[in-house]
Amino acid sequence: MVFTSFAFLYFLTVVLVGLQVLRTRDLRHLLLLVASCYFYAYWEPIYLLLLLTPSLIDYWCSIRIEDAGEDQIARKRWLLFSLVSNLGLLGYFKYADFFVTNIASLLGVTPISLQILLPVGISFYTFKTLSYTIDVYRREIPACRSLWRYAMFVTYFPELVAGPIVRASVFLPQMTRSLRPSWGRAVTGLQVILLGVTKKLLIADRLAIFVDSIFAQPALYDPLTVTAAVISYAIQIYCDFSGYSDIAIGVSRIIGFDLPENFNMPYRALNMVDFWRRWHITLSQWLRDYLYIPLGGNRGGRINTYRNLMITMLLGGLWHGASWNFVCWGGLHGLALAANHFWTRDWKPLGDRPPIPYFKPLRWLATFTFTCITWVFFRSPDFSVSVVILRKITWLDQSGSGWFYSPLAWILPVVVAAHALGGWAENAASALPRNQRKLRPPAWLRSLYAGNGLRFGVRPHAAAGLYLLLPLPGFWGVFVGVLWLLAIGLFAAIDSKPFIYFQF
Numbered sequence: 051m052v053f054t055s056f057a058f059l060y061f062l063t064v065v066l067v068g069l070q071v072l073r074t075r076d077l078r079h080l081l082l083l084v085a086s087c088y089f090y091a092y093w094e095p096i097y098l099l100l101l102l103t104p105s106l107i108d109y110w111c112s113i114r115i116e117d118a119g120e121d122q123i124a125r126k127r128w129l130l131f132s133l134v135s136n137l138g139l140l141g142y143f144k145y146a147d148f149f150v151t152n153i154a155s156l157l158g159v160t161p162i163s164l165q166i167l168l169p170v171g172i173s174f175y176t177f178k179t180l181s182y183t184i185d186v187y188r189r190e191i192p193a194c195r196s197l198w199r200y201a202m203f204v205t206y207f208p209e210l211v212a213g214p215i216v217r218a219s220v221f222l223p224q225m226t227r228s229l230r231p232s233w234g235r236a237v238t239g240l241q242v243i244l245l246g247v248t249k250k251l252l253i254a255d256r257l258a259i260f261v262d263s264i265f266a267q268p269a270l271y272d273p274l275t276v277t278a279a280v281i282s283y284a285i286q287i288y289c290d291f292s293g294y295s296d297i298a299i300g301v302s303r304i305i306g307f308d309l310p311e312n313f314n315m316p317y318r319a320l321n322m323v324d325f326w327r328r329w330h331i332t333l334s335q336w337l338r339d340y341l342y343i344p345l346g347g348n349r350g351g352r353i354n355t356y357r358n359l360m361i362t363m364l365l366g367g368l369w370h371g372a373s374w375n376f377v378c379w380g381g382l383h384g385l386a387l388a389a390n391h392f393w394t395r396d397w398k399p400l401g402d403r404p405p406i407p408y409f410k411p412l413r414w415l416a417t418f419t420f421t422c423i424t425w426v427f428f429r430s431p432d433f434s435v436s437v438v439i440l441r442k443i444t445w446l447d448q449s450g451s452g453w454f455y456s457p458l459a460w461i462l463p464v465v466v467a468a469h470a471l472g473g474w475a476e477n478a479a480s481a482l483p484r485n486q487r488k489l490r491p492p493a494w495l496r497s498l499y500a501g502n503g504l505r506f507g508v509r510p511h512a513a514a515g516l517y518l519l520l521p522l523p524g525f526w527g528v529f530v531g532v533l534w535l536l537a538i539g540l541f542a543a544i545d546s547k548p549f550i551y552f553q554f
Contacts, residue, residue: 115193203222203225323394337366
C-alpha cells in the first residue's frame with residue numbers, strides 16, 4: 051500500500067477513527083497491530099509470515115539472552131541464533147540470485163536465475179529486529195515480555211517498509227501513551243505529511259520523467275543534458291526518500307508516536323562526514339552503532355579506522371541492493387570518509403586556525419559534486435551505463451542532442467529557497483532556549499507577512515526535527531490549502547511513481 055494512494059487514505063481514516071472510538075489503550079494497541087499486519091499483507095499476504103517468523107525468533111532469543119544472566123556462552127549462543135536466522139533470510143531473498151550469477155560467471159557457465167521475489171521492506175525490518183536483540187544482549191534495554199507489544203513494535207506500519215529505522219529503546223517506552231488523536235498533534239502531523247507528499251508528487255515524480263529517460267540511453271544526449279539529469283537525480287532521490295520519511299513521521303505523530311528525524315538537508319553538508327550525519331540518519335546511526343563501532347571504530351590507530359570505515363560503507367552499499375554498482379557507491383563513500391578523517395584528524399596543515407571564510411563555498415561545492423558523481427553508480431543499471439554518464443559529465447564525450455526539461459525552471463528555485471529557509475531555521479534553532487517553542491522569522495520575511503495579516507513560525511521538535519508551520523487564518527488559509535491539495539491531486543494522477551526505497 052503506497053502512502054500517496056487513495057487506498058492508504060481510506061486505510062488511515064479507518065485507523066484514526068478506530069483509535070478515537072476505542073475506549074482503552076489495549077484495544078487501540080490491538081487495532082494498530084491488526085492494521086499494521088493488514089498494511090503489509092496488502093502487498094503480498096504470504097510474506098506476512100516472513101515478517102512474523104523472524105519477529106518470533108527475536109522475541110524468544112531476547113528473553114533467552116536476558117534469562118541467561120551471567121552465562122556469557124549461552125548469551126552469545128542465543129544472539130548468534132538471532133543473527134544467523136535474520137541475516138540468513140535477508141541473504142537468501144536479497145542476495146541469492148546475485149551470488150549465484152557471479153559464481154556462475156567466474157566458473158564460465160550460464161547463470162541460473164532463482165526468480166526470487168524480494169519482500170518489500172525486508173532490509174528495514176531486519177535491521178530493526180537485529181538492533182533490538184543486540185541491545186538486549188548489551189543490556190541497554192530489557193527484553194520485552196509482552197509478545198503483542200513486541201509484535202506491534204516490529205510491524206508498526208508507518209515506518210515498516212522504508213524507515214525511519216526505529217529502535218525499541220525509542221518506540222517501546224512510548225507505548226504507555228493513550229494513542230488517541232489530538233488536535234495539536236494532528237495539525238503538526240498534517241503539515242509534515244503535506245511536506246512529504248509535496249516532495250514526492252510535485253518534485254521527485256516530476257524529475258523521475260527526465261531522469262529515467264536520460265539514464266536509460268545516456269549516449270543519445272549531450273554533456274549539459276546528462277549533467278542536468280545527474281543533478282536532477284540527486285534532488286529526486288532526496289525528495290523521494292525524505293518524502294516517505296516525512297509522511298511516516300507525520301502519520302505517526304497523529305497516531306501518537308514520535309519517530310526520529312531521518313533527513314536533515316544533506317545537500318547543505320560541507321564534507322562527507324557531515325553528509326552522513328544528515329542523510330538517512332537512522333541508517334547511518336545503525337551502521338555506526340552495530341557495525342563500525344563493533345569493528346573497532348576509530349580505536350587502534352588510523353589504519354584500522356580507515357579499514358573499519360571502508361568495511362562499513364561497502365556493506366552499507368551492498369545493503370541497498372545486490373549489485374556491484376551499490377558496492378562501488380559504498381566504497382567511494384568509504385574512501386571519502388577516510389579522506390575526511392585523514393584531513394581533519396591525522397594531518398592538519400592549517401593547524402588549529404579557523405578556516406578562511408571563502409573555503410566554505412568551495413567545501414560545499416566539492417561535497418555536492420562528489421555526492422552527485424557517486425549517485426551515478428547508485429542509479430545506473432550497470433557499470434557500462436555509469437561509464438557512459440561519467441564520460442559525458444566530464445566532457446570526454448561531447449556527442450548527442452540537448453534536452454531542456456522545462457519543470458527544472460521552477461523545481462530548482464523551489465529546492466534552493468527551501469534549503470535556504472531550512473538553513474536559517476536550523477541555525478536559529480541551535481540558539482533557541484529550551485522553553486521556547488517557536489522561532490521568530492527574519493525581519494524581511496515578517497514584513498512580507500505583516501502586510502497580509504498572516505502569521506509565521508517554526509516549531510522545533512526533539513524527536514522529529516524542524517518543520518515549518520505556516521498557519522494561514524480565515525479565507526486565505528482555506529484558499530491556499532485547497533489550491534495546494536488540488537495541485538497535489540493533479541500531479542498524483544500524472545504518472546505517479548512508486549517510492550524508490552521499496553526496491554531495498
